[in-house]
Amino acid sequence: MVSKEESILFSAERLFAEKGFDGTSTREISKAADANISLIAYYFGSKEKLLESIFEYRIKESLDFALTLMLKEDLSAWQKLELLIDKFVDRVRRLKYFYLLVQREKLNLSNPAIIEIIRNYHKEFLKIYQTILKDGIKQGVLKTNYSLELIHFTISGTLFNSINALELKKTTIDFTDKMEQKYYSDLKKHLKILLKHLLGYEGKI
Amino acid sequence: MVSKEESILFSAERLFAEKGFDGTSTREISKAADANISLIAYYFGSKEKLLESIFEYRIKESLDFALTLMLKEDLSAWQKLELLIDKFVDRVRRLKYFYLLVQREKLNLSNPAIIEIIRNYHKEFLKIYQTILKDGIKQGVLKTNYSLELIHFTISGTLFNSINALELKKTTIDFTDKMEQKYYSDLKKHLKILLKHLLGYEGKI
DNA sequence: AAATATTAATCAAACGATTGATTAATTTAT
DNA sequence: ATAAATTAATCAATCGTTTGATTAATATTT
Numbered sequence: 001m002v003s004k005e006e007s008i009l010f011s012a013e014r015l016f017a018e019k020g021f022d023g024t025s026t027r028e029i030s031k032a033a034d035a036n037i038s039l040i041a042y043y044f045g046s047k048e049k050l051l052e053s054i055f056e057y058r059i060k061e062s063l064d065f066a067l068t069l070m071l072k073e074d075l076s077a078w079q080k081l082e083l084l085i086d087k088f089v090d091r092v093r094r095l096k097y098f099y100l101l102v103q104r105e106k107l108n109l110s111n112p113a114i115i116e117i118i119r120n121y122h123k124e125f126l127k128i129y130q131t132i133l134k135d136g137i138k139q140g141v142l143k144t145n146y147s148l149e150l151i152h153f154t155i156s157g158t159l160f161n162s163i164n165a166l167e168l169k170k171t172t173i174d175f176t177d178k179m180e181q182k183y184y185s186d187l188k189k190h191l192k193i194l195l196k197h198l199l200g201y202e203g204k205i
Numbered sequence: 206m207v208s209k210e211e212s213i214l215f216s217a218e219r220l221f222a223e224k225g226f227d228g229t230s231t232r233e234i235s236k237a238a239d240a241n242i243s244l245i246a247y248y249f250g251s252k253e254k255l256l257e258s259i260f261e262y263r264i265k266e267s268l269d270f271a272l273t274l275m276l277k278e279d280l281s282a283w284q285k286l287e288l289l290i291d292k293f294v295d296r297v298r299r300l301k302y303f304y305l306l307v308q309r310e311k312l313n314l315s316n317p318a319i320i321e322i323i324r325n326y327h328k329e330f331l332k333i334y335q336t337i338l339k340d341g342i343k344q345g346v347l348k349t350n351y352s353l354e355l356i357h358f359t360i361s362g363t364l365f366n367s368i369n370a371l372e373l374k375k376t377t378i379d380f381t382d383k384m385e386q387k388y389y390s391d392l393k394k395h396l397k398i399l400l401k402h403l404l405g406y407e408g409k410i
Numbered sequence: 411a412a413a414t415a416t417t418a419a420t421c422a423a424a425c426g427a428t429t430g431a432t433t434a435a436t437t438t439a440t
Numbered sequence: 441a442t443a444a445a446t447t448a449a450t451c452a453a454t455c456g457t458t459t460g461a462t463t464a465a466t467a468t469t470t
Contacts, residue, residue: 004445022227023226023315025430036447037431038432038433038446038448042446046431047431100312107308115373150367153367154362154363154399156362157359157361157362157363157366158358164312165327168314168320171314187355190352190355194359198398209419230455231457240420241421243420244421245456245457246456
């Protein structure tokens with residue numbers, strides 16, 4: 001059972017992702033959540049704060065997702081990178097509405113609280129690369145002084161473009177589970193190849 | 206001198222890019238364009254059709270940009286790819302508002318006419334890669350059977366992420382012309398390195 | 411050449427509908 | 441009985457669009 005509060009949050013997340021913040025009315029949200037319109041103000045304060053609540057909700061679970069990865073000390077630097085790719089792709093796939101929303105807000109820059117969250121999220125990601133990379137160089141398995149920011153732009157850009165394109169394809173072509181599965185495994189492989197080249201890894205993928 | 210019609214189109218392009226279609230009111234557009242609000246309906250029919258007009262206007266000049274590149278038969282396949290990168294980056298930089306708008310509409314999928322334009326644009330781009338690649342393989346300078354679509358996702362994803370991030374950085378850091386120049390030349394270099402790896406080019410960049 | 415008719419461009423004002431938000435009343439749970 | 445959750449009704453503000461009128465430029469007729 002989801003509470004009305006959660007129902008509003010999840011419905012808004014999907015609608016904001018699909019139609020944009022300004023393209024979604026509070027009445028639409030309340031209808032989708034099967035909740036009275038005034039409950040938005042009751043639980044979240046306003047439509048704007050509802051959007052911020054969505055980010056806070058999703059970001060919270062996102063932080064330790066990366067941290068737990070770093071603690072797996074039995075893995076090599078390259079194995080960690082592979083795991084990072086796999087987990088990150090799965091996560092974006094699972095939370096596709098939220099990450100659609102993130103992409104939208106990245107273009108918007110209108111809500112300062114959300115800009116700050118995104119900025120921080122970006123910084124955290126670079127830290128993860130940094131840590132793994134340092135280990136990798138010490139282990140002698142990675143050799144590079146490539147710009148981590150450019151690498152991140154390439155990885156996340158490829159990931160989001162691919163997933164968005166898949167959703168677009170789905171509107172005209174009937175994708176079976178098997179086809180979608182292959183699409184995602186091809187994508188993961190491609191991302192690993194990119195990292196391999198950019199970080200100078202010479203082992204097997 | 207720009208006509209009122211052009212003034213409306215350019216103002217709307219900038220506002221739609223910065224604040225989104227739904228986040229921009231017709232009154233805002235008319236104010237920015239210094240034109241009466243009713244001129245939107247007079248020249249374009251509606252707010253929605255104004256958006257479509259912006260796409261038609263920009264797409265028109267975009268098509269022959271790619272075609273003229275293909276006609277330069279004195280260049281090697283790799284030189285064509287380098288030129289493609291350079292020109293494309295310059296173009297996105299010059300028309301940053303329009304390409305912001307394109308990114309927004311890629312997430313939206315609500316206007317069928319615009320979806321079709323974007324879909325077609327994507328297809329044209331793949332054709333360009335295809336043609337250059339075929340030449341490159343024949344010339345023996347490129348060797349690959351890599352997915353052209355994944356390559357395009359990587360190139361355009363990196364490009365857009367980088368440019369968006371630059372705009373975000375500008376809101377806090379004071380970027381000089383020199384710094385921005387370096388940012389873009391680093392980006393071009395990075396995109397060429399990506400292509401080099403993915404297409405199996407072994408010459409100098 | 412002068413008078414008339416037609417068109418294109420622009421305007422202020424108003425339209426009905428929808429927006430996010432709030433109120434006060436009511437139901438439900440503790 | 442008190443507090444928390446939910447509701448229907450209502451608010452002022454803004455939305456995209458349309459209206460009828462006016463001006464200036466162009467085309468047609470006399």
